[in-house]
Amino acid sequence: MVGYKEVVPRRPMTRRVTLEEVARAAGVSRATVSRVVNGVASVDENIRHAVEEAISDTGYLPNLAARSLVTRRADAVALVLPDEDRVLGDPFFGRVVRGVMTVTAPAGLHLVLTTTGVGTGEQVVSDLSRGRLDGVILIHTSRNDPLPGRLVDGHHPVVLSARPPSPLPITYVDVHQISGAALAAQHLRHVGRTRLATIAGPQDTPAGQDRLRGFLAAAGTGTPWADGDFTMAGGETAMTRLLADHPGVDGVFVASDLMARGALPVLRRAGRRVPEDVAVVGFDDSSAALDCDPPLTTVRQPTEDMAAEMARLLVRQIEHPDTPVAAVIFQPTLVVRHST
Amino acid sequence: MVGYKEVVPRRPMTRRVTLEEVARAAGVSRATVSRVVNGVASVDENIRHAVEEAISDTGYLPNLAARSLVTRRADAVALVLPDEDRVLGDPFFGRVVRGVMTVTAPAGLHLVLTTTGVGTGEQVVSDLSRGRLDGVILIHTSRNDPLPGRLVDGHHPVVLSARPPSPLPITYVDVHQISGAALAAQHLRHVGRTRLATIAGPQDTPAGQDRLRGFLAAAGTGTPWADGDFTMAGGETAMTRLLADHPGVDGVFVASDLMARGALPVLRRAGRRVPEDVAVVGFDDSSAALDCDPPLTTVRQPTEDMAAEMARLLVRQIEHPDTPVAAVIFQPTLVVRHST
DNA sequence: TTGTAAGCGTTATCAG
DNA sequence: CTGATAACGCTTACAA
Numbered sequence: 247m248v249g250y251k252e253v254v255p256r257r258p259m260t261r262r263v264t265l266e267e268v269a270r271a272a273g274v275s276r277a278t279v280s281r282v283v284n285g286v287a288s289v290d291e292n293i294r295h296a297v298e299e300a301i302s303d304t305g306y307l308p309n310l311a312a313r314s315l316v317t318r319r320a321d322a323v324a325l326v327l328p329d330e331d332r333v334l335g336d337p338f339f340g341r342v343v344r345g346v347m348t349v350t351a352p353a354g355l356h357l358v359l360t361t362t363g364v365g366t367g368e369q370v371v372s373d374l375s376r377g378r379l380d381g382v383i384l385i386h387t388s389r390n391d392p393l394p395g396r397l398v399d400g401h402h403p404v405v406l407s408a409r410p411p412s413p414l415p416i417t418y419v420d421v422h423q424i425s426g427a428a429l430a431a432q433h434l435r436h437v438g439r440t441r442l443a444t445i446a447g448p449q450d451t452p453a454g455q456d457r458l459r460g461f462l463a464a465a466g467t468g469t470p471w472a473d474g475d476f477t478m479a480g481g482e483t484a485m486t487r488l489l490a491d492h493p494g495v496d497g498v499f500v501a502s503d504l505m506a507r508g509a510l511p512v513l514r515r516a517g518r519r520v521p522e523d524v525a526v527v528g529f530d531d532s533s534a535a536l537d538c539d540p541p542l543t544t545v546r547q548p549t550e551d552m553a554a555e556m557a558r559l560l561v562r563q564i565e566h567p568d569t570p571v572a573a574v575i576f577q578p579t580l581v582v583r584h585s586t
Numbered sequence: 587m588v589g590y591k592e593v594v595p596r597r598p599m600t601r602r603v604t605l606e607e608v609a610r611a612a613g614v615s616r617a618t619v620s621r622v623v624n625g626v627a628s629v630d631e632n633i634r635h636a637v638e639e640a641i642s643d644t645g646y647l648p649n650l651a652a653r654s655l656v657t658r659r660a661d662a663v664a665l666v667l668p669d670e671d672r673v674l675g676d677p678f679f680g681r682v683v684r685g686v687m688t689v690t691a692p693a694g695l696h697l698v699l700t701t702t703g704v705g706t707g708e709q710v711v712s713d714l715s716r717g718r719l720d721g722v723i724l725i726h727t728s729r730n731d732p733l734p735g736r737l738v739d740g741h742h743p744v745v746l747s748a749r750p751p752s753p754l755p756i757t758y759v760d761v762h763q764i765s766g767a768a769l770a771a772q773h774l775r776h777v778g779r780t781r782l783a784t785i786a787g788p789q790d791t792p793a794g795q796d797r798l799r800g801f802l803a804a805a806g807t808g809t810p811w812a813d814g815d816f817t818m819a820g821g822e823t824a825m826t827r828l829l830a831d832h833p834g835v836d837g838v839f840v841a842s843d844l845m846a847r848g849a850l851p852v853l854r855r856a857g858r859r860v861p862e863d864v865a866v867v868g869f870d871d872s873s874a875a876l877d878c879d880p881p882l883t884t885v886r887q888p889t890e891d892m893a894a895e896m897a898r899l900l901v902r903q904i905e906h907p908d909t910p911v912a913a914v915i916f917q918p919t920l921v922v923r924h925s926t
Numbered sequence: 927t928t929g930t931a932a933g934c935g936t937t938a939t940c941a942g
Numbered sequence: 943c944t945g946a947t948a949a950c951g952c953t954t955a956c957a958a
Contacts, residue, residue, distance in 0.1 A: 262715075264935060275945045280937060288943060310718045311660070312935035314651035315950045322662075322696070334680030343674055343699065351703075356662070356718070358696045359683060369691075375602075378650045378661075378696070604951060615929045620953060628927060652951035655934045 263306045272300035283308060314377070322356035323560060324370060324382045326393070329361035337533050338549060342385060342407075345553025353561060355380075367393040374402045380564045383407070383556050389451065403563035405556045409452045415571045417563065419556050421547035423453055426578035427460030429545055430499040430527040434465075437586050439497025439525050442466075445484040445509060446473040447501040457501040457529060470495070474505045478534075481505025485512040497525045497586075503534040506542055510585075525586040540584035547578050603646045612640035623648060654717065662696035663721045663900060664710060668728065669701035677873050678889060682725060682747075685893025693901060695720075707733040714742045721900045723747070729791065743903035745896045749792045755911045757903065759896045761887035763793055766918035767800030770839040770867040770885055774805075777926050779837025779865050782806075785824040785849060786813040787841040797841040797869060810835070814845045821845025825852040837865045837926075843874040846882055850925075865926040880924035887918050 265283075269276045274293060281289050282297040289297075300306075314320055325346060327334065343357075350357045358379065360366055370393065373379040381403030387394055389411045397404040398416050406418035427444075434442055442465045447454030454476070462469055472488045474480035481500060488495065489512065500506035506528035510520060518524045520540060528535055531546035555574050563569050605623075609616045614633060621629050622637040629637075640646075654660055665686060667679065683697075690697045698719065700706055710733065713719040721743030727734055729751045737744040738756050746758035767784075774782055782805045787794030794816070802809055812828045814820035821840060828835065829852065840846035846868035850860060858864045860880060868875055871886035895914050903909050 262935095266935080276936080277938085277945060277947095278943090281944090284937085290943060293944085307712060307716045309655070309935050310713075310716045311651050311654035311658075312950090313937075315649070315655055315935080315952085316937045318651075318950080320651070322698070325699075334677075334683055337674075339680075340674030347699075347701070351706075351709075356696070356698045356713075357700075358662070359665075359687075359699050360691075360697075361687070363691075372647060373696075376647045376650045602951095605953095606951080616952080617929060617931095617954080618927090621928090624953085630927060633928085649951050652934090653953075655936085655951080656953045658934080 262309070263304045264309070265306075268297070268300045268304055268306045271304055272297045318377060319564075320356075320378050320380050321354060322358055322379055323350060323557075323564075324358040324360050324373070324379050326360045326362060326366070326370060326382055326384050326387075328386050328388065329363045329366075334361075338530075339385075341549040342553040345550035346383060346557045348550075348554050349557035349561065355561070362387070362391065362393070367391070367396065371396055371400060371402070374400065381405075381560045383553075383560055401567070403560055403567070405560045405563075407552070407556065409573070411450075411452060417559050417572050419552045419559065419574045419576070421552070421576050421578045423456035423578075424460030424463070426529060426545040426547075427457045427499065427501075428464040429578060429580045430529070431461055431464035433527060433543070433580055433582070433586060434497035434499065434525055437497075437521075437525055441492070441495050442469050442497045442499070443488050443492055443495045444469065444471045444499040445481055445488065445501060445505055446471050447505075448475050449473060451476075454501065461499050461501075465499075474501070474508075476502045476505060478504050478508035481508030482512055483508075485509035489513070489516055489518075495524060497527075499527045499529075501529050503528040503530045503532045503538070503542055503544055506544075506585075507534045507538055510538055521584065521586050527580075527586055531581050535581075535583070538585065543583045543586040544581050545578045546581045548576050552576055602649070603644045604649070605646070608637070608640045608644055608646045611644055612637045658717060659904075660696075660718050660720050661694055662698055662719055663690060663723065663897075663904075664698040664700050664713070664719050666700045666702060666706070666710060666722055666724050666727075666733070668726050669703045669706075674701075678870070681889040682893040685890035686723060686897045688890075688894050689897035689901065695901070702727070702731065702733070707731070707736065711736055711740060711742070714740065720904045721745075723896050723900055741907070743900055743907070745900045745903075747892070747896065749913070751790075751792060757899050757912050759892045759899065759914045759916070761892070761916050761918045763796035763918075764800030764803070766869060766885040766887075767797045767839065767841075768804035769918060769920045770869070771801055771804035773867060773883070773920055773922070773926060774837035774839065774865055777837075777861075777865055781832070781835050782809055782837045782839070783828055783832055783835045784809065784811045784839040785821055785828065785841060785845055786811050787845075788815050789813060791816075794841065801839050801841075805839075814841070814848075816842045816845060818844050818848035821848030822852055823848075825849035829853070829856050829858075835864060837867075839867045839869075841869050843868040843870045843872045843878070843882055843884055846884075846925075847874045847878055850878055861924065861926050867920075867926055871921050875921075875923070878925065883923045883926040884921050885918045886921045888916050892916050 265276045265279050269279045279297055282294050383405050385407045394416055408420045409418055410416055444461045446458040470492045472484035474484040500509050513520055513524055520526055528542045528544035531544045535542040535544045605616045605619050609619045619637055622634050723745050725747045734750055734756055748760045749758055750756055784801045786798040810832050812824040814824040840849055853860055853864055860866055868882045868884035871884045875882040875884045
């Protein structure tokens, strides 16, 4: 690193204008100015006008810390992400942020970024308690994360990005996993496949369970399956196993794109062409789907819409603290690429 | 979207503990409690102890809005991103966030995410003025973005992610573009290429200028070049032109990965194999480099370090408002993949 | 070293 | 409809 400095001193800050001064300038009381600023209806038209003039004359801007002190609102929410390296770089994350911001930005809410890490849970809870955060959106919390439970216990506004692993009275948004898996089965049938199989996700996660259940329900309960762990390596192993036990398979639903990424090379090495010999459908529509060769047909969740909905549910909780817990389920869609 | 609600009412919030109550519990004044909380040295050891006990007994947490009101600090900084769709999904962004958070998180600073959009500039300036934000990190501001100038004029703490297009007394972090381009030239020479050429970036941007200048200086001033606009399409056009004018070229430095992404197919269509016939080096080490076929050798900036340094420079400005403007320049490195 | 008291800039209650 | 006035919870001179 090469550093150099240019010496350009800064001028002093311009002083801040307060309510008091605007009031003086307009010849009214602070209370009245406050009313005008907050758009309270019951203000005489002439007075309102005079105050507005004084406001723009003085360049007044309300001090939000002061407001926050009395309203007990921080006007800030946190987006808590798993701190695995990949998530921040995944397009999925970009979609979440965009979706959330479509509702937070117009509402004047600050979106604070946090990642799950040692002590982050503490931080978030403490920020909530200290009035520095009004609520949190939790993305992909892991099975044994204590945070959701603590937030519920503390009665803090919170929304999850999926059904919680263990039953908890908490608001969440999710995709209808079962329908997604059924979509995959129907599509495989539709392209003429008859000997179906599936690589399932871990059976101790809600998504893993639902996708398997959904696929079996649509493809037939006798459909062979092998379970993976949502990783590339797991997909590889499962595919190998599946192929050994059921060499005649011609259509497989892999419960995550990442696992599919690991499964495809196994098929190729086994002399199966995709999609000619075996058609493959993934799940998630993550970047892994595009990195596949051939590009993967996959089940997609409407991420931006879901993120926006999370934000809306959060705002509702913040504004009405006794909003009942809710779950909003979205329908997934199929993105057809070249693996089927 | 399919929605359903479970009706589980919430219990009322637990009441907040104030300094006052801790003081009462410890039998001291609020001032003393405040001193203990803020770690002021001049507190009697016994009293400090009693106060700490009272704090944990009562479960006291300072109200940050109140503190903010008197200290005039928001303990929050914004990360302003260009709102082009691609940036949020690019791994580059993830690195920036991680780098920035390595310094903001331990400092207890909230990282607020914002994108450049209609009116966002206003928002940021206003948040700064209203004491809701202490400073701003601006990523990739475009040539005619008025925001940097406004922040400088308003004497707000700010750091840019690159040298500003027009001279401005503003603190920034950058990579040594000229060295990066020279690195590319040396590498091409090193792998035996003698007929070099380059596809330059737009010549009205600092990066575009420096990368061209650096390459010409290292490869020879007579080196042929065509200019692109940092887009895929621009890279395609430029490569076509270059190949028409200089069919014998065997090594080309493309000033951005995205342009390289557009240039590679042109080479292939012209019957040139990469890297056998023509070696190609890109710049940025963005996701586009990996999407290239073959994966692109490229010049990489130490993004996380740079982001962390931006955060440090920002914190310094916040803590010492008359810190002189500075520029910190990092050395790039070459990431060798299969295009050379 | 500790306590008293004066703010910090709003909002909100309650008379008028 | 408007204006005093009392919070909101904390920091910080200044005094003791």
